[in-house]
Amino acid sequence: MELNYSAEDIEFRDEVRAFLAESLQSSLADKVALGLSLSKTEYEDWHARLQARGWLAPNWPKQFGGGEWEAVKRHIFDEECALANAPRIVPFGLAMLGPVLHKFGSTAQQNYWLPRILNGDDWWCQGYSEPGAGSDLVALNTKAVRDADHYIVNGQKTWTTLGQHANMIFCLVRTDSEAKAQEGISFLLIDMNTPGVEVRPIVLIDGSVEVNEIWFSDVRVPIENLVGEENKGWTYAKYLLTHERTNIAGVGFARAGLAAVKRFASKEYSGGKPLIENPLFAARLAEIEIDLMAMATTNLRILSNASGTQAPSVESSMLKVKGTIIRQAINDLMRRAAGPNAVPFASEELEHSQLQVGPIRAGRVSMQYFNNRKLSIYGGSNEIQRQIIAKDALGGGR
Amino acid sequence: MNFELSDEQRMLQDTLRRMLDDSGDSAWSQLAEQGIFAALFSEDNGGLGGSGFDLSIVFEELGRAGTTDPIIESVLVCGRLIASLAADSHSELLGRIVAGDVQLAFAHSETTSRYELNRVETHADHHCLNGVKSVVVNANAAHLFLVSARIAGDVADSSGIALYLVPVNTPGITVVNYELTGGGQAADITFDNVQLTQNDCLSTDALIAIDSATAAAIVALCAQTLGAMETTVSMTCEYMRTRQQFGRPLATFQALAHRLADMLIEVEQARSAVILAAGHLDADAHSRDLHASAAKNLLGRIGKLIAEESIQMHGGIGMTDEYRLGHFAKRIIMADHRYGDVDFHLERFIALSKT
Ligand SMILES: Cc1cc2nc3c(=O)[nH]c(=O)nc-3n(C[C@H](O)[C@H](O)[C@H](O)COP(=O)(O)OP(=O)(O)OC[C@H]3O[C@@H](n4cnc5c(N)ncnc54)[C@H](O)[C@@H]3O)c2cc1C
Numbered sequence: 001m002e003l004n005y006s007a008e009d010i011e012f013r014d015e016v017r018a019f020l021a022e023s024l025q026s027s028l029a030d031k032v033a034l035g036l037s038l039s040k041t042e043y044e045d046w047h048a049r050l051q052a053r054g055w056l057a058p059n060w061p062k063q064f065g066g067g068e069w070e071a072v073k074r075h076i077f078d079e080e081c082a083l084a085n086a087p088r089i090v091p092f093g094l095a096m097l098g099p100v101l102h103k104f105g106s107t108a109q110q111n112y113w114l115p116r117i118l119n120g121d122d123w124w125c126q127g128y129s130e131p132g133a134g135s136d137l138v139a140l141n142t143k144a145v146r147d148a149d150h151y152i153v154n155g156q157k158t159w160t161t162l163g164q165h166a167n168m169i170f171c172l173v174r175t176d177s178e179a180k181a182q183e184g185i186s187f188l189l190i191d192m193n194t195p196g197v198e199v200r201p202i203v204l205i206d207g208s209v210e211v212n213e214i215w216f217s218d219v220r221v222p223i224e225n226l227v228g229e230e231n232k233g234w235t236y237a238k239y240l241l242t243h244e245r246t247n248i249a250g251v252g253f254a255r256a257g258l259a260a261v262k263r264f265a266s267k268e269y270s271g272g273k274p275l276i277e278n279p280l281f282a283a284r285l286a287e288i289e290i291d292l293m294a295m296a297t298t299n300l301r302i303l304s305n306a307s308g309t310q311a312p313s314v315e316s317s318m319l320k321v322k323g324t325i326i327r328q329a330i331n332d333l334m335r336r337a338a339g340p341n342a343v344p345f346a347s348e349e350l351e352h353s354q355l356q357v358g359p360i361r362a363g364r365v366s367m368q369y370f371n372n373r374k375l376s377i378y379g380g381s382n383e384i385q386r387q388i389i390a391k392d393a394l395g396g397g398r
Numbered sequence: 399m400n401f402e403l404s405d406e407q408r409m410l411q412d413t414l415r416r417m418l419d420d421s422g423d424s425a426w427s428q429l430a431e432q433g434i435f436a437a438l439f440s441e442d443n444g445g446l447g448g449s450g451f452d453l454s455i456v457f458e459e460l461g462r463a464g465t466t467d468p469i470i471e472s473v474l475v476c477g478r479l480i481a482s483l484a485a486d487s488h489s490e491l492l493g494r495i496v497a498g499d500v501q502l503a504f505a506h507s508e509t510t511s512r513y514e515l516n517r518v519e520t521h522a523d524h525h526c527l528n529g530v531k532s533v534v535v536n537a538n539a540a541h542l543f544l545v546s547a548r549i550a551g552d553v554a555d556s557s558g559i560a561l562y563l564v565p566v567n568t569p570g571i572t573v574v575n576y577e578l579t580g581g582g583q584a585a586d587i588t589f590d591n592v593q594l595t596q597n598d599c600l601s602t603d604a605l606i607a608i609d610s611a612t613a614a615a616i617v618a619l620c621a622q623t624l625g626a627m628e629t630t631v632s633m634t635c636e637y638m639r640t641r642q643q644f645g646r647p648l649a650t651f652q653a654l655a656h657r658l659a660d661m662l663i664e665v666e667q668a669r670s671a672v673i674l675a676a677g678h679l680d681a682d683a684h685s686r687d688l689h690a691s692a693a694k695n696l697l698g699r700i701g702k703l704i705a706e707e708s709i710q711m712h713g714g715i716g717m718t719d720e721y722r723l724g725h726f727a728k729r730i731i732m733a734d735h736r737y738g739d740v741d742f743h744l745e746r747f748i749a750l751s752k753t
Pocket of ligand 1: 131160211377378384
């Protein structure tokens with residue numbers, strides 16, 4: 001056991017810090033810290049800076065232009081980026097589709113799509129969920145029917161994150177309605193500029209537009225956009241889901257959130273003293289910090305055990321549950337810290353204005369609290385993760 | 399002991415439930431027309447009720463229906479302050495408040511006062527008012543502001559807080575309005591050398607009256623939150639019965655059903671806390687505040703559970719602006735940020751329990 005960073009690790013950390021100090025504009029970091037939506041260009045620009053430094057795809061194999069970093073390095077990078085309030089790396093191409101193509105894509109697909117992901121030529125979104133197929137993903141009903149060298153796609157996807165920015169969507173579609181549920185699903189890459197694709201925004205509880213409905217009517221998709229084999233899509237989907245979950249522990253985000261709470265609570269006064277000195281508040285803060293210290297180590301332990309670019313399985317479910325609980329607890333503490341100033345609705349427009357009135361004083365803390373209720377719902381809900389964890393320990397029998 | 403409502407109280411409840419069934423977010427004019435505000439005041443003050451239970455009945459129904467009208471701030475708190483402080487010359491004003499003809503806003507909290515009622519920096523020297531009030535609910539619709547200002551003592555002293563009744567268009571007043579999370583509006587109000595007269599001053603030592611009006615507000619807000627939780631929980635039950643995943647309704651998953659059972663248990667706990675606080679509203683200040691703090695603390699804790707669990711059990715749908723659930727969840731959570739949160743009332747309960 002060695003709990004300290006090696007000299008090499010520290011050197012790398014300093015390198016990341018120096019890079020962030022130089023490349024991350026403070027106005028952009030402020031937006032991230034306030035929980036404001038970033039524009040498409042802001043994300044793309046950030047990706048380009050990381051790519052120029054060779055840090056955009058740390059978990060990809062070297063052969064595809066990735067870094068093949070080991071767990072500690074990855075952890076340091078994620079944490080430093082989050083603490084500096086860097087934009088998150090949009091995961092759909094880099095963390096989700098990428099690994100699927102590495103493993104199951106044809107050479108032609110790898111050669112064409114992977115460089116485009118790194119260069120930011122395409123913005124991908126994830127078309128899994130449907131109105132009737134959420135936790136029960138295999139109930140999905142969007143159909144793809146073969147017509148010579150095309151598939152004709154009809155149906156509806158929903159909850160598609162940042163679909164409004166995307167030009168490409170990877171979809172699970174049903175290619176065999178006769179087969180047993182899991183067996184008739186295929187993994188298709190669909191150009192969203194094809195006639196028949198329609199994107200409709202969904203406004204979320206905090207007033208933000210980050211998810212969409214995507215409708216398909218007679219959308220023609222060339223057969224070379226099928227990944228792997230027809231009717232084997234479920235295998236690829238499951239592989240992708242474990243990757244989605246690995247990044248969801250969000251240790252860096254939690255650290256950044258906790259630091260923000262501490263900063264805020266040192267300036268906010270309660271009973272004539274800084275709130276952070278209030279024993280009840282201090283106790284709540286300390287408990288979360290203790291949870292987070294342990295979780296960060298759980299994260300490192302689990303990631304170190306998973307070999308190379310392989311994603312861990314049941315442990316990733318554990319990380320997802322614990323990680324989201326902690327992040328939600330931090331959002332909860334932050335809104336409490338703001339006291340009565342958490343009630344004004346800080347719309348994005350107001351946030352950009354120069355007014356120094358109620359809504360601005362505490363920022364978007366309430367909105368972030370409500371928005372992050374999503375953490376325990378998406379990426380496989382926490383209930384579904386618990387099911388996986390329990391089944392692993394108890395066996396399949398009921 | 400008797401936990402039954404009286405015939406009049408039951409009638410009030412039925413009337414409200416029927417009336418609010420088809421009202422939207424705002425029921426103000428209907429409530430005023432039907433004379434409902436009279437239930438919030440005693441007969442001495444031109445009302446027809448005014449007990450803690452009258453309050454809890456009215457506000458539970460308002461919460462259940464999801465109205466966002468600022469009745470607590472405008473009618474209840476301001477009305478009670480005027481009833482307890484103003485001379486007879488203001489009885490006509492009180493009559494108009496009860497009738498719903500005039501709207502007020504209580505400009506008391508400040509950016510640094512948090513939940514402390516005694517912390518007032520805004521000051522009045524020779525009736526000249528200077529300072530900034532924040533998150534003043536209903537400032538946009540108010541005809542009159544009821545403004546607290548320090549005329550003596552240090553910033554957190556209990557004595558030396560005066561109350562002024564100020565027409566909103568008095569020179570020197572600047573109002574910046576904004577929306578509130580969960581509905582309604584509030585404002586930051588700046589008073590810059592606003593010159594008033596002795597006549598505008600309702601009291602030179604108002605904290606006791608403010609405490610008492612706030613206790614009524616806590617009972618009302620807790621009851622309103624209870625009503626909102628009832629709606630939220632019944633929406634969740636309904637959703638669990640109808641939403642199918644894995645070929646069966648969510649209701650058949652024990653992992654969810656047991657959590658729903660906990661929510662139902664906690665709502666009954668909340669109901670009892672509201673009854674206790676309502677029943678002690680007219681008791682001595684110590685007992686009144688002890689029960690108010692107990693209720694506000696418990697409702698804050700239970701509200702968090704109900705709001706978070708209801709959203710979770712709905713999945714993605716619960717996260718949308720279009721679906722009503724989220725609006726109720728926001729009101730439930732935001733209630734914890736008004737008139738003292740879970741921690742504030744835990745501390746106050748501990749302090750009051752010692753004496
Ligand atoms: C903000 C946001 C972004 C999203 N982004 C995307 C995206 O980009 N692409 C995409 O494809 N999807 C996305 N999703 C969809 C997400 O994956 C689904 O919301 C999730 O799978 C849950 O499905 P559901 O919403 O239909 O809820 P349901 O499956 O209907 O579940 C409702 C509740 O029942 C519980 N439940 C269900 N089954 C069981 C069971 N067997 N035992 C116990 N409890 C159970 C759930 O945990 C949940 O609490 C997003 C969702 C949100 C909220």
